[in-house]
Amino acid sequence: MSHKILILPGDGIGVEIMAEAEKVLDVLRGDFSLDIETIRGYLVGGAAIDASGNPLPEETLQQAKAADAVLLGAVGGPKWEGLPYAIRPERGLLGLRSELGLFANLRPAVLYPQLLSASTLRPEVVTGLDILIVRELTGGLYFGQPRGVRVLENGERQGFNTLVYSESEIERIGRVAFETARKRTKKVCSVDKANVLECTELWREVMNRVHQEYPDVALSHMYVDNAAMQLVRYPLQFDVMVTENMFGDILSDAAAMLTGSIGMLPSASLNAEGKGMYEPIHGSAPDIAGKDLANPIATILSVAMMLRYTLNAPELATRVEKAVGSVLDAGLRTRDIYTDKDRLVGTAAMGDAIVAALRHMNR
Numbered sequence: 001m002s003h004k005i006l007i008l009p010g011d012g013i014g015v016e017i018m019a020e021a022e023k024v025l026d027v028l029r030g031d032f033s034l035d036i037e038t039i040r041g042y043l044v045g046g047a048a049i050d051a052s053g054n055p056l057p058e059e060t061l062q063q064a065k066a067a068d069a070v071l072l073g074a075v076g077g078p079k080w081e082g083l084p085y086a087i088r089p090e091r092g093l094l095g096l097r098s099e100l101g102l103f104a105n106l107r108p109a110v111l112y113p114q115l116l117s118a119s120t121l122r123p124e125v126v127t128g129l130d131i132l133i134v135r136e137l138t139g140g141l142y143f144g145q146p147r148g149v150r151v152l153e154n155g156e157r158q159g160f161n162t163l164v165y166s167e168s169e170i171e172r173i174g175r176v177a178f179e180t181a182r183k184r185t186k187k188v189c190s191v192d193k194a195n196v197l198e199c200t201e202l203w204r205e206v207m208n209r210v211h212q213e214y215p216d217v218a219l220s221h222m223y224v225d226n227a228a229m230q231l232v233r234y235p236l237q238f239d240v241m242v243t244e245n246m247f248g249d250i251l252s253d254a255a256a257m258l259t260g261s262i263g264m265l266p267s268a269s270l271n272a273e274g275k276g277m278y279e280p281i282h283g284s285a286p287d288i289a290g291k292d293l294a295n296p297i298a299t300i301l302s303v304a305m306m307l308r309y310t311l312n313a314p315e316l317a318t319r320v321e322k323a324v325g326s327v328l329d330a331g332l333r334t335r336d337i338y339t340d341k342d343r344l345v346g347t348a349a350m351g352d353a354i355v356a357a358l359r360h361m362n363r
């Protein structure tokens with residue numbers, strides 16, 4: 001049966017990088033007989049606001065619900081920054097995450113050995129880096145109620161957000177972390193702020209409880225401030241890290257830089273049925289949009305994650321990853337990962353080279 005994939009480029013560089021990911025999908029369909037149907041032409045984020053005033057139009061949401069997977073570029077940009085929160089581009093993305101129940105966000109930070117010199121950290125600190133951040137994606141500070149800005153009796157305004165997690169929300173993300181760790185080196189580090197925040201003290205307690213079902217996996221706990229420090233001090237100590245929505249947002253950007261560029265990192269957001277949305281972890285980068293400068297690799301590697309987690313085609317996923325590796329071997333670099341020993345290429349040329357490498361593998 002053909003799998004339906006909804007293509008949502010979004011804003012900024014989302015459009016250019018998605019074009020490259022689609023080239024990869026075309027080759028997978030044409031040369032590797034992958035049975036997929038891509039659905040295009042629907043809007044999300046700023047593009048949707050411009051067209052209809054709504055960052056997540058109903059027809060886009062319906063298509064996303066009907067699809068087997070969503071491939072998303074990026075949303076947002078300065079043009080929409082002054083708008084009320086309810087109609088900002090980011091609401092489109094957050095709406096998709098929550099409406100589709102995509103509570104488990106997997107963000108691998110893997111260092112390609114070819115990019116060792118692109119990292120700002122010393123080679124011995126990052127060589128062999130292979131971390132998986134499991135970020136809770138539909139709860140916590142991002143979604144907690146009540147939220148808003150209220151006026152106090154003295155007339156001063158006060159902003160407030162709420163950090164909330166129910167036991168079942170912590171349990172299910174904990175299970176994802178332990179299950180994934182079983183397929184790796186069986187080590188989970190749960191990140192919280194249990195010394196200060198009640199909510200994350202409960203998080204720690206529930207993680208310990210769920211851990212009893214996974215005695216073969218080692219569980220450690222770390223405060224988020226220390227985790228941020230350890231990520232740049234000695235990142236090789238980590239395998240799977242599981243954490244609250246906002247902590248995960250912050251730590252995954254830090255982990256991304258260990259690999260040389262945020263332009264390299266894909267992500268998968270899964271619901272309880274394994275349905276997924278796949279997107280690069282970087283944003284819409286309006287400053288370089290439309291200039292053929294963006295790195296399409298994070299989006300192409302997101303296609304690989306989709307092959308693995310939704311389309312059940314792990315061999316093809318490996319091929320896509322190998323194609324990326326071979327292009328890096330050949331010295332091709334977009335600007336974000338360029339050092340003076342390399343060959344500088346643009347977005348489209350990078351996509352074309354990966355497609356050519358993929359085709360070559362089928363001979």
Ligand code: IPM
Binds near residue numbers: 076090094283
């Ligand atoms: C991410 C992004 C989003 C987030 C933004 C664009 C809403 O930073 O996916 O990490 O904060 O989750």
Ligand code: MG
Binds near residue numbers: 249250253281
């Ligand atoms: Mg982020």
